[in-house]
Amino acid sequence: MxxxxxxxxxxxxxxxxxxxxxxxxxxxxxxxxxxxxxxxxxxxxxxxxxxxxxxxxxxxxxxxxxxxxxxxxxxxxxxxxxxxxxxxxxxxxxAGGPSTPEPEAAESDPGLAAAFQPVLDKLDPFPACLQTPLFDVVAYNRAYRFLFTDMDLIPPGERNCAVQFFTDPDWRSRYVDSDLVAARMVARLHAEVGADIGTPAAAGIVDDLRERSQEFARLWARHDVLPQRYETKRLDSPLVGQLRLNFVSTGVPETGHRMTVMTPADEATSRSLDRMAGLTVATARG
The missing domain is CATH 1.10.260.40 (lambda repressor-like DNA-binding domains)
Structure with missing residues (x-):
């Protein structure tokens, strides 16, 4: 250093x-x-x-x-x-070793979101989204749009998974194991931010969450770090009830973005995703 x-x-x-x-x-x-x-x-x-x-x-x-x-x-x-x-x-x-691209650079490329949108749409009825290293959701398909709430109703600047989780009780309630998710989410954000903590984007989101959420501040102070990895989560959908989803992420090396696809972990979840697709098709077209 x-x-x-x-x-x-x-x-x-x-x-x-x-x-x-x-x-x-x-x-x-x-x-x-x-x-x-x-x-x-x-x-x-x-x-x-x-x-x-x-x-x-x-x-x-x-x-x-x-x-x-x-x-x-x-x-x-x-x-x-x-x-x-x-x-x-x-x-x-x-301490000055290799780092991911600065979050500001990752957020400033609307062409990347447009390039991924057809891929995300093809993955329906599996929920899928494209995120920046700081958990900002910059593109998503119909299944993801209705997974937690109607994402289209959230202003683009507030479509951040960590912000929504720690500040919106309704969003958090969609996670069955919310306390475990909270600890892992903060640890992953810590790992993603890394040496970019001095940049305005990273410092802004961390400072904002520490001020708005005592739980986030406590977990952040632990300095736990975890990589992005495959795992199964239980979600409680407002439309079709409980889902068991495998979260699979693929990174975009040039920008630090990652595409996350949520595949069904059992047959019941697969049927529920198909049912959710039928329930939301009319709303999405409107």
Whole structure:
């Protein structure tokens, strides 16, 4: 990490490292127990010893001071904190490694949404959408339009899955396992934002959600990170009841967008999606 890194990113590095340090016990790190501790997890001096770096340097790193950190040193810190692959990539991105395109660039390409729209439409009755790295929905098909609510009634600037989930109780209620979804959504947003936290778009959505949702602020402060991956979710459709959907995402490397397709996880859901298509066809044409 070089001195040119913005202050907001340096603070994010420090907060992330501190949150990981507090989760590793001395026993997990192979250190002897030294009795009662005022704070959970490892002490800074223990991390410095395990990583083979100076205590002052590591302290400054956690404090967000403008210091240099080589890849080798970051690898040593990652090993000391027992970071998994996703957390390790997140740290490298924050500290100046490869990153996804800036969210502003991803949002500013209406041609991409237009190019994907025929593909999304062909996927009906499977719900499908195109999102930016910050969860803004920029294109969707008819099935997705009516999955949570009528998306066409939401102003384009507010069609963000995280914003809707944490600020609209009706949208959130569509997720059967909403508490689990909340934690995973914030962790994925953390991973997506990464080193882009200093950009206006990323900082804007994070600051807005922290102000509007205490739950989001609490989960964000945990600094958990998760990659986008295949998983099955249970949704309660306002039109056809409970659905079990496989969420499958495909990334667009040039822009950081991802296309998410929701396929039925069982026969009952498949029949329900067909029924929903019949119920919404007239509304969509109107």
């Amino acid at each position: 070089t001195e040119a890194r913005p202050a907001a990113i340096r603070r994010e590095v420090g907060d992330f490292l501190r949150s990981r340090r507090e989760r590793v016990t001395p026993q997990q790190a192979g250190l002897p127990s030294t009795g009662r501790r005022r704070t959970p997890g490892l002490r800074r001096e223990e991390v410095a010893v395990l990583a083979g770096v100076g205590l002052t340097w590591y302290t400054w790193l956690e404090q967000g001071r403008p210091i240099n950190a080589s890849t080798q040193v970051l690898q040593a810190v990652a090993r000391a904190l027992q970071l998994d692959d996703t957390e390790r990539r997140h740290l490298y991105r924050l």
